[in-house]
Amino acid sequence: MADPFKARNPFAPWDRRELPGMFDVEETARRVGHYKWAEMKLFEVLGGWIATVPEIDVKLRLGTHCYKHAWHSELWHKRLPELREMNPDRLTVPPNDAMIRFIAAFTEPEAPEMTIEKLVGAYRVFIPHFISAYTFHLNNTSQITDGPTIRSLKFILQDEFEDWRDGEMLIQSLLTTPAEVKRASEHQARLEILLIEAGGIAGPGTIGSAYAE
Amino acid sequence: MRKFFPVSDLARDERFNQVTNEERMADPRGSGNTGVIRKARSTNRLTPSRPDATDAARNLMHGIMVGEIQALEGAGRTCFDFVTGEEAPFALKLDMARQCWDEARHVEISVKLSEWMGTELGQFVENTVLFAAACSQDPVMRLAGVNRALEGLAIDVFTTMKEFGEIAGDPYLAFCEDWMLADEVTHVKMGSDWLRKITENDPERRKKALEFQTVVDKLFSYGGLRSESDESPILLARRFRELAGFTDSEITEIADVSLAALNERREALERTLAPSPA
Numbered sequence: 001m002a003d004p005f006k007a008r009n010p011f012a013p014w015d016r017r018e019l020p021g022m023f024d025v026e027e028t029a030r031r032v033g034h035y036k037w038a039e040m041k042l043f044e045v046l047g048g049w050i051a052t053v054p055e056i057d058v059k060l061r062l063g064t065h066c067y068k069h070a071w072h073s074e075l076w077h078k079r080l081p082e083l084r085e086m087n088p089d090r091l092t093v094p095p096n097d098a099m100i101r102f103i104a105a106f107t108e109p110e111a112p113e114m115t116i117e118k119l120v121g122a123y124r125v126f127i128p129h130f131i132s133a134y135t136f137h138l139n140n141t142s143q144i145t146d147g148p149t150i151r152s153l154k155f156i157l158q159d160e161f162e163d164w165r166d167g168e169m170l171i172q173s174l175l176t177t178p179a180e181v182k183r184a185s186e187h188q189a190r191l192e193i194l195l196i197e198a199g200g201i202a203g204p205g206t207i208g209s210a211y212a213e
Numbered sequence: 214m215r216k217f218f219p220v221s222d223l224a225r226d227e228r229f230n231q232v233t234n235e236e237r238m239a240d241p242r243g244s245g246n247t248g249v250i251r252k253a254r255s256t257n258r259l260t261p262s263r264p265d266a267t268d269a270a271r272n273l274m275h276g277i278m279v280g281e282i283q284a285l286e287g288a289g290r291t292c293f294d295f296v297t298g299e300e301a302p303f304a305l306k307l308d309m310a311r312q313c314w315d316e317a318r319h320v321e322i323s324v325k326l327s328e329w330m331g332t333e334l335g336q337f338v339e340n341t342v343l344f345a346a347a348c349s350q351d352p353v354m355r356l357a358g359v360n361r362a363l364e365g366l367a368i369d370v371f372t373t374m375k376e377f378g379e380i381a382g383d384p385y386l387a388f389c390e391d392w393m394l395a396d397e398v399t400h401v402k403m404g405s406d407w408l409r410k411i412t413e414n415d416p417e418r419r420k421k422a423l424e425f426q427t428v429v430d431k432l433f434s435y436g437g438l439r440s441e442s443d444e445s446p447i448l449l450a451r452r453f454r455e456l457a458g459f460t461d462s463e464i465t466e467i468a469d470v471s472l473a474a475l476n477e478r479r480e481a482l483e484r485t486l487a488p489s490p491a
Contacts, residue, residue: 040297043310048214048293050313051286051344054224056320056334063285063317066292070310077303089298110214112224 021142022208028149029083031137033091034202035130036076040092041103042126043069054112055174058119061166065122068159075152082148095203102194116174117187123167124184125191129201131160136207216294220345223286228335229279236338259373259446261381269446270377271330275337277370278323280363285316287347287359294350301352302411308403315396322389329385346429353411357422360404362429365454365467367397369439372450398457405458430467437475441468445475 011017023031046066053059080088094100106126109117138153175181200206225231259269291309295301324334346358371394378386412419433439439447449471454464 040303044293044297044306045214047289047291047310047313048218050289051218052214052222052224054226056226056282059224059282059285060317060320063289063313063320066289067310067314070292070307074307107214 017143019142019144021146022140023137023142023146025083028141028146029080029085029091031133031202032076032079032083032149033085033088033093034095035133036073036080036088037092037094038099038126038130038201039069039073039076041107042122042130043067043073045103045107046122048107049109049118052110052112053115053118055115058115058170061170065163065166068163072156072159075156079149079152094198095201096198098194098198099201099203102191102198105191105194116171116180116184119167119171119174120184120187121191123164123171124188125195126201127160127164127167129195129206131157131164133201133206134160140208214293217348217350218290218294220341220348223283223341223344225339228333230335230338231341232338233340233342236340258443258448259377261377270374271327271332272337273370273374273446274323274327274330275332276340277367277374278320278327278334279339280343280367281316281319281323283341283344283347284359284364284367285313285320287344287355288312288316290347291352291355295352305352305407305411308407312400312403315400319393319396322393326386326389342432349425351418351422353408353418353422354425356404356408356411357426358429360400361408361459362426362433364397364400364404365430365457365459366433366439366447368394368401368453368457369447369450371397372453373447376448394453398453401454401457401459427466427470431470431474434467434471434474437471437478440471440475442472442475444479445471 043066046062046069050059050062050066053062077088077092080091085091094103106121109121134153134157138150138157141149143150171184175184195201223231259273260266263269288309291301292306292313295306297303297306327334343359343363346363347355349355349358371390375387375390375394378384378388378390408419408422412422437445439445439449441449441451449464449468451464454467455461459467
């Protein structure tokens with residue numbers, strides 16, 4: 001057996017985590033508050049839609065996914081006091097008015113014939129934006145100081161990817177004519193425009209900037 | 214999407230047929246039917262030895278399945294209908310979302326069990342009274358009517374079906390019912406805990422909610438469907454209700470209501486069978 005008193009490096013050779021990160025505590029709390037608000041809106045709407053969709057398989061998926069997003073909002077709710085925000089409600093807000101308009105448009109479909117619009121809003125617009133916001137956060141935060149946020153992001157991203165796949169497959173199973181494809185695209189474009197105006201679920205800079213300064 | 218979704222607009226595919234509580238109870242294939250043909254039996258408890266056990270068990274399982282769909286829809290609406298923090302606490306909504314997932318699994322389980330029992334979706338009618346109890350504009354009333362009264366009934370039903378599976382030598386049925394029973398105890402406890410917490414300083418609101426629960430309990434004791442007597446198809450499950458946060462006096466009250474309903478049914482039956490004056 002190796003000598004237990006022989007000096008070892010605190011970071012093993014395979015542990016390449018780094019200290020620098022793009023977000024300080026305040027910025028992290030701001031983002032986390034927006035994530036919580038957006039996850040809340042998503043789980044509430046998915047829950048509300050369950051009674052409005054006649055397709056039983058869709059009804060059941062919405063019920064399952066409703067809980068997952070509620071759990072995500074709970075994880076963010078619990079993270080906020082750890083980021084020095086002792087009143088989580090203060091930061092549980094939309095980033096701007098455009099985001100409120102997006103949520104209003106996203107929530108709008110109710111009729112039983114509008115399952116395509118409901119699913120497109122959730123799985124082709126809202127959830128892909130969560131995936132990109134969370135991926136950006138995961139890849140840019142300090143790998144050491146922000147360990148708790150990273151752990152939550154990884155759990156949540158796993159759910160988001162699975163839910164996105166479930167939703168996309170449901171959408172594909174419902175699109176059987178060119179007219180339905182057009183309906184889906186038009187609704188997606190309408191919502192995407194609003195979300196671009198909001199700058200993403202955490203406002204401008206949600207996924208950074210890809211352009212050279 | 215509107216806040217507060219009416220029961221008349223519940224979305225269903227073409228296989229489903231919706232009826233009132235009374236119409237469903239009058240279905241002669243029903244497990245709850247304690248009518249004339251059942252008079253000669255010493256017990257109406259749903260057991261495999263009943264001559265109508267096959268139809269009765271299938272009807273009950275179909276009723277469970279549509280009840281689970283409505284419970285899913287009701288919990289989902291409670292997530293959406295109330296403003297978080299102002300009209301319903303955030304943690305209550307998290308519980309309702311959790312209930313959505315549980316109810317979705319219960320639908321999946323009961324669809325598979327129905328197939329196992331040889332039943333097709335929509336083969337029996339759907340009674341929408343459960344969702345109607347989830348339409349109140351006060352979340353506390355929903356907790357009382359759905360989580361306490363109807364999910365409480367689900368505890369009784371699952372206990373009876375689990376017993377049915379055990380006696381019939383069907384471990385598949387008994388296994389699934391046992392799992393669903395565990396979830397239902399959790400849901401009823403959620404209802405009990407939230408009802409007490411939210412109305413802690415509002416005795417009038419608590420009184421109204423408990424009155425509503427009694428109304429729903431009475432509705433589902435219709436015809437002596439559920440009681441502690443062997444004459445009822447469904448047994449009142451005292452032990453599991455205790456685990457779910459019901460007090461002894463609350464369970465006794467439900468037992469009394471159920472027994473009164475059974476007696477009413479018995480008297481009505483005797484009047485029907487009495488020889489008519491020449």
